[in-house]
Amino acid sequence: MSTIIKDKKTTGLEENGLFPSNEVMLDLKQLKKVYPTPKGDYVVLEDLNLQIKKEEFVTIIGHSGCGKTTMLSMIAGLNPISGGNISVLGxxxxxxxxxxxxxFQAPSLMPWMTSLQNVLLGVNQVFPDATKVQRNDIAKYYLQKVGLEDAFHKKASDLSQGMQQRVGIARAFAIKPKVLLLDEPFGMLDSLTRGELQDTLIDIWNKEKITAVMITHDVDEAIFLADRVVMMTSGPRAKIGDVLEIDFERPRTRKAVLEHDDYYKYRKHLIDFLEH
Amino acid sequence: MKQSITLGKVTKFMGLGFLSTLKDLFTGKLEKEDLKSFLRKVVVPLASILLFLGLWHLGAKSLYNTEAEFKIEKALNDQGPEAAEAMRECIASGDISCQPNTLPSPAKVWDSYQSLLKDHQIISADKAAFAEKTAALNEKRVAEGKEPIVYTGRPSFVDQIFRSLKTVFAGFLLALLIAVPLGIFIGLSPTLKSAFNWFIQIFKPVSPVVWYLLVFMIVKTLLIDSSEDSSFTISFISVGLCSMWATLVNTAMGVSAVDKDYINVAKVLKLGTFQKIFKVILPSSLPLIFTGLKITMSVGWMVLIAIELLAQSPGLGTFVWEEFQNGANDSNAKIIVAMFVIGIIGFLLDRLMLFVQNSVSFEKTDAI
Structure with missing residues (x-):
């Protein structure tokens, strides 16, 4: 394992355009978000530039209310863009x-559907030409991957929070997206369940290698999962404050990561940023 | 998930949870700590029923005495002391011709209940005999292409209960068929909502009597050529129109207030409009739709009596009205019997709706 920390104290703007364009999956340029209020405009994000490579796992860390979720929902297309642009594969x-x-942070499953039906909701949409059996197989495959082989026909409302979020992971992977957006998906879980789900997520991600952007509050989670940790400045007018490359080999195990010499350097770097 | 049905579950569903506590008492399963809950769940309701019956009995007795004294006084003033004495004896002897006509006591109501049941048995036997007698003849008439002869005798109390239930279910079905689709459209489209809002706000508070008159005006003209009795049609349409508002408003509210998370999921998955409505919006608004339907059912049952009474459509409403007009000695007691029957059926209908609601929706609602 490499022990060099590629510690670039760079601004977001210089970071932008670092990669050859054929390697870029997700590109945020001069992104801006403004909420009009009676007292004038409130600028949440401004001049936000970020490039994410194909097959890269990026975690985003920052103080509460800095606009991380706003950024993620803009990438998802659920929140309109006030300025700049977002592109996927150009x-x-x-x-x-x-x-x-x-x-999503809350599992957001349809509680009246079984876990299989919840996954199929997306699969049916994305693979309309597949036969019913094929679509069922896809949904079941991903449910197995997240450890729910015994819960295909359980109602979502009968599952625990952790199991519901497992279905959420299966649903997201099963539609084979180009980019996976995770908005503090484990924030509502207890730490034990959180660890299990991190393992599940990284196992399935290692196979699928879908470009992922994940918001988290948890420094250890950010380091364990990511190729790069992006730190956002506090709002208003939040932007990328710093980027930390995590040079651990994949596949990673929690034990190897925790015992690695660089782990505490990375950790200190992130905590120093958050405490300023 | 399939669950076995046990006595405990059934009684709990019926809102009669104390029955299973009672069973525990007799099977010796009751713990000492359960004594408090036993007191609350069994003793208190039973005591309150007894108290109610006692107050009723005393109240009825005092009203009876007032009425009796008034009758004697009247006889004394009009016809003299002998007539008054005769009246006193007549009342004391329990003779039907001179009984005071007032609130009947619980015992009298129970007697009337028994006599109504007996009456039903007599009429049923009569009907069966009639059917037997005319069976051969009817077969011949049908073979010849003529109408079969039907029983046209007086309906029994039980027949009228079933007739009322038929009317209320027809009205409920009508309300469901109008209010649910309309509510969905209104909930989905803000334009439709503003188009219909005044309509809903103005017609929602209109009294059942006025609805009946409106329906009467329209149906009477529509069925002008028909020789058939339109009273059933008029009464079930009126019941439907009176009671549909709760479902309409609740459906529209449920559809327009779907959890934002579900809508986001639908957006991310790019579900089509049709799929979005049937897979996301409708299922998530089912609990509110069923709350509306539950209210519709109870309102429908409540207004049914008044509407039947006006429409002269056979049923409990007509039964009550006829007994009131009749003014026979046991009429008042029969009206009270009808009152309890109406109340108990209303309660059972409510439980039925609650059961349906719980079995279709994903959130469990407790009985209130």
Whole structure:
């Protein structure tokens, strides 16, 4: 394992355009978000530039209310863009679409459907030409991957929070998106369940290698999962404050990561940023 | 998930949870700590029923005495002391011709209940005999292409209960068929909502009597050539129109207030409009739709009596009205029997709707 920390104290703007364009999956340029209020405009994000490579796992960390979720929902197309643009594989996004899968903070499953039906809801939409058996197989495959082989026909409302979020992960991966957006998906879980789900997520991600952007509050989670940790400045007018490359080999195990010499350097770097 | 049905579940569903506590008492399963809940769940309701019956009995007795004294006084003033004495004896002897006509006591109501049941048995036997007698003849008439002869005798109390239930279910079905689709459209489209809002706000508070008159005006003209009795049609349409508002408003509210998370999921998955409505919006608004339907059912049952009474459509409403007009000695007691029957059926209908609501929706609602 490499022990060099590629610690670039760069601004977001210089970071932008670092990669050859054929390697870029997601490109945020001069992104701006303004909420009009009676007291004048409130600028949440401004001059936000970020490029994410294909097959890269990026975690985003920052203080509460800095605009992380706003940024993510703009990428998902659920929140209109006030300025700048977002493109996936060079094409500007227009509204939401199944090329960007989302795992929400709340599992957001349809509680009246079984876990299989919840996953099928997306699969049916994305693979309309597949036969019913094929679509069922896809949904079941991903449910198995997240460890729910015994819960295909359980109602979502009968599952625990952790299991519901597992279904959420299966639903997102099963539609084979180009980009996976995760909005603090484990924030509502207890730490034990959170660890299990991180393992599940990284296992399935190692196989699928879908470009992922994940918001988190948890420094350890950010380091364990990511190729790069993006730190956002506090709002208003939040932007990218710093980027930290995590040079651990994949596949990673939690034990190896925790015992690695660089782990505490990375950790200190992130905590120093957050405390300023 | 399939669950086995046990006595406990059934009684709990019926809102009669104390029955299973009672069972525990007799099977010796009751713990000492359960004594408090036993007191609350069994003893208190039973005591309150007894108290109610006692107050009723005393109240009825005092009203009876007032009425009796008034009658004697009247006889004394009009015809003299002998007539008054005769009246006193007549009342004391329990003779039907001179009984005071007032609120009947619980015992009298129970007697009337028994006599109504007996009456039903007599009429049923009569009907069966009639059917037997005319069976051969009817077969011949049908073979010849003529109308079969039907029983045209007086309906029994039980027949009228079923007739009322038929009317209320027809009205409920009508309300469901109008209010649910309309509510969905209104909930989906803000334009339709503003188009219909005045309509809903103005017609919602209109009294059942006025609805009946409106329906009467229209149906009477529409069925002008028909020789058939239109009273059933008029009464079930009126019941439907009176009671549909709760469902309409609740459906529109449920559809327009779907959890934003679900809408986001639908957006991300790019579900088509049709799929969005049937897979996301409708299922998530089912609990509110069923709350509306539950209210519709109870309102429908409540207004039914008044509407039947006006429409002269056979049923409990007509039964009550006829007994009131009749003024026979046991009429008042029969009216009270009808009152309890109406109340108990209304309660059972409410439980039925609650059961349906719980079995279709994903959120469990407790009985209130």
């Amino acid at each position: 094409r500007h996004i227009k509204g939401p679409g199944p090329d960007r899968g989302v795992i």
